[in-house]
Amino acid sequence: MGKITIPEEEYMHPGHIACLGCGGALAMRYMLKALGKRTMVSIPACCWAIMHGKHPNFALGVPLVNTAFEVTGASISGIRAALDAKGIKDVNVVGFAGDGGTADIGIQALSGAVERNTNIFYVMYDNEAYMNTGIQRSGATPPGAWTTTTPVGTTQDWKKAPKKNMVEIMVAHKIPYTATINIAFPEDFVKKLQKGKDIDGPKFYHAFAPCPTGWRHPPEITVSIAKMATDSNVFPLFEVEEGKYTITRKPKKRIPVKEYLGLQGRFRHLPEEMVERIQREVDREWELLLRKEEYTADF
Amino acid sequence: MKHKWEPESCRDLPYTPIMDRPTTYNKTGVWRTYRPIVDKEKCTDCYICWKFCPDVSILIQEDGSIEIDYDHCKGCGICAEVCPVKAIEMERER
Amino acid sequence: MPKVVITGNYSLAYGAKLCRAEVVAAYPITPQTTVVEKIAEFVANDEMDTQYVKVESEHTAMAACISASLTGARTFTATSAHGLTLMHEVLIWASGSRTPIIMGNINRAMAPPWSVWADHLDSVAQRDTGWMQIYAETNQEVLDSIIQAYKLCENNDVLLPCMIMEDAFFLSHTSEAVDLPEQSEVDAFLPPFDPPEKLDVDDPKGFCSLVMPDWYMEFRYLMHEAWNRARKIIYDVVEDFEKKFGRNHGALLDIYRCDDADAVLMAAGTAAATCREVVDDLRSKGKKVGLARIRFFRPFPTDELRSLAKEVDSIGVLDRSFTFGHGGAFYSEVAGALYNSPTKPALKNYIAGLGGRDITPVTLERLFEDVLNLPENGTEQEIEWVDLKDTPPKEVS
Secondary structure, three states, X not given: OOOOOOOOOOOEOOOOOOOOOOHHHHHHHHHHHHHOOOEEEEEOOOHXXXXXXXXXXEOEOOOEEEOOOOOHXXXXXXXXXXXXXXXXXOOEEEEEEEHHHHHHOOHHHHHHHHHOOOOOEEEEEEOOOEOOOOOEOOOOOOOOOOEOOEOEOOOOEXXXXXXXXXXXXXXXXOOOEEEEEEOOOHHHHHHHHHHHOOOOOOEEEEEEOOOHHHHOOOHHHHHHHHHHHHHOOOOXXXXXXXXXXXXXXXXXXXXXXXXXXXXXXXXXXXXXXXXXXXHHHHHHHHHHHHHHHHHOOOO | OOOOOOOOOHXXXXXXXXXXXXXXXXXXXXXXXXXXXXXOOOOOOOOHHHHHOOOOOEEEOOOOOEEEOOOOOOOOOHHHHHOOOXXXXXXXXX | OOEEEEOHHHHHHHHHHHOOOXXXXXXXXXXXXXXXXXXXXXXXXXXXXXEEEEOOOHHHHHHHHHHHHHOOOOEEEEEEHHHHHHOHHHHHHHHHOOOXXXXXXXXXXXXXXXXXXXXXXXXXXXXXXXXXXXXXXXXXXXXXXXXXXXHHHOOOOOOOOEEEEEEOOOOOOOOEEEEOOOHHXXXXXXXXXXXXXXXXXXXXXXXXXXXXXXXXXXHHHHHHHHHHHHHHHHHHHHHHHHHHHOOOOOOOEEEEOOOOOOEEEEEOOHHHHHHHHHHHHHHHOOOOEEEEEEOEEEOOOHHHHHHHHHHOOEEEEEEOOOOOOOOOHHHHHHHHHHHOOOOOOEEEEEEOOHHHOOOOHHHHHHHHHHHHOHHHHOOOOOEEEOOOOOOOOOOOO
8 A cells, every 4th residue: 555645635625617637626636735724715717716616616625715817916915914803823825826817917916915925825826828718828828839819820820928937026026935836746736835834924836737628638648748847847846935946856857848848739830940949948947947046055 | 504505596595606515516427438447456555546636536445445436537537647557447438 | 072183084094993994905096195194104003903904006905805804804995086996896896795895085086187186987987886985075974984884884784895985185185173983982883893704714615606697697686685775774874873973964865955945956075065055155045945965876865866856846966077978977867866756856967176176156156046047947958067168169150
């Protein structure tokens, strides 16, 4: 018999209506396992706003408030203020929002909450596009990707702009703790969230969460693809504590980016030179991360 | 709780749209096209499938063995994919 | 009760303090700034036990209040004009989630043209957000309305938000004598906020769920019923408040010297205060005129207005905003409410005081005369832009 490596308690019910193989469902499951019963969650417009199904269905075992798209940072500020007013200190307050709701429309409210040093968790479950509305490009869509608003067409109109780097934006806020997490590495995912319980202030998590529907891959490889993202250095796992960078997984055998891209229909159109360009960019970013880790080692 | 989960009139609703009916009642197993079958001989009870199930549909039994909750399993196939000993087969539902 | 001389903005701040708002989330905007400054001062001096979230926008202020209210905290905010209109989306969220947030709004004109002076368009444009609206006439009424509003809105039969309006500068920055109730008196009047449902880790529920077309209408109907109950509860609160504090600013429609009146002018906010003076003056000259002040714009005083209509021959409605493509919003509502009334006085709409222009006693006296003459002169000109600087168009020969 093996051993259970993440908390056994479940705070997410089956019967939710996420698509088959949903990375966002796993992200929620792990977040709740990590933080437990004494947690309140705020969720804006995103896949998770509808994954419970219709009224009065509820897929979570902790209190939840659904909010408008751009207000997650505001909502968790309000919940924390109300708990503080009532002297309740031992409840984790979590904003759980998609990449569009975080990196695009919700970035102001998030920036405000972090700047005010609010004692909150913020998890951006990143499926790299507006998936709930049907795969439109977001600021977190990676360059090269097809979406319904970067439809390639006859003019090779795929996403041209770079992916917005939310972790660095959070670091620039002097946030006490920020980390990347990935549904393919649940132990690391849970550990980093649990670590946040001891940090008084904002904690930001960039959670990698593949979307079979939007990425055009079969549902069974959600976890494998997510693992490849980290092991190809497309999505490195690291944390930044008070400015100090620590890479939490250094792939022993680096997978070529081409293999990662090749499994997803959203990159099918890419010419060879673009794939090479993405590889160069990934290598450069990884090198930069290594140097940040080295430079901040004494922090 | 004064409101009803299966309302017949507005009198059965809460004053604000509250969610309190666990989705567990919703049998998403009917979505399934492929059915995971666990080969108990091969299974080593490593719980990797349990860990990666997005539908909380792999149950750990009292004796430590795993069971699939076919009421909710949507048949995504992640369990079969992540199984290190290939103890789970996906069979087409009839 | 100590009498203090304070501005309308300080009335808002003292109101929040006396009502023990547990969470305040607010963002500065002219002419509201002295509200947020005063509350900051209260908190910094440990005179007010509140969590003051100094947010980065009005939109966030309102969104934070909604979530704080759903967590069971009494919340307060204040804004004006562009801040209020930025909140528009979340105002609707607040009423739909049934959170009894109380907000001060300093009525200011919308740009362009840039203006920071009194005008009602900002709040009139929020008519359909599901918020109660009180237009205050004095700084005393600003303060008292906050206490009344918490009492009304936190009633389990209501659970709706309310905004309290004061005219920019005319109230916000003008000092008046205000009776400041003792904390113990307010505490005795206003029990702690205890909503029937709230975020609770020991009884986990979700809020603001997805509702399909089969039940959405029913949820909206339940809100409508709460509004209907509120109409009556407003009278109860006003009566209880008078018993406790000895002041009565009227309920939905504040009627002044309308008994046996031939002509009535309707107005809201500080223009009504000037109207009062003019009514007294004209009455002393034997003119049968009165004032019907719109205190609540939502809920709209439909029944009160229909009762009034039985007694008077003509009504003029003064709007400090204009709804383009139609007329003044107050006027449209008055006309709509009277359409099915058995008695229909002659009506005329006066657009006046936009962007903070004074509405003077001289002007109002002329308007009263005009309303008195309506039955005789007819209402061919339904809408008049009062004191407009215009060159009369040339006669075409």
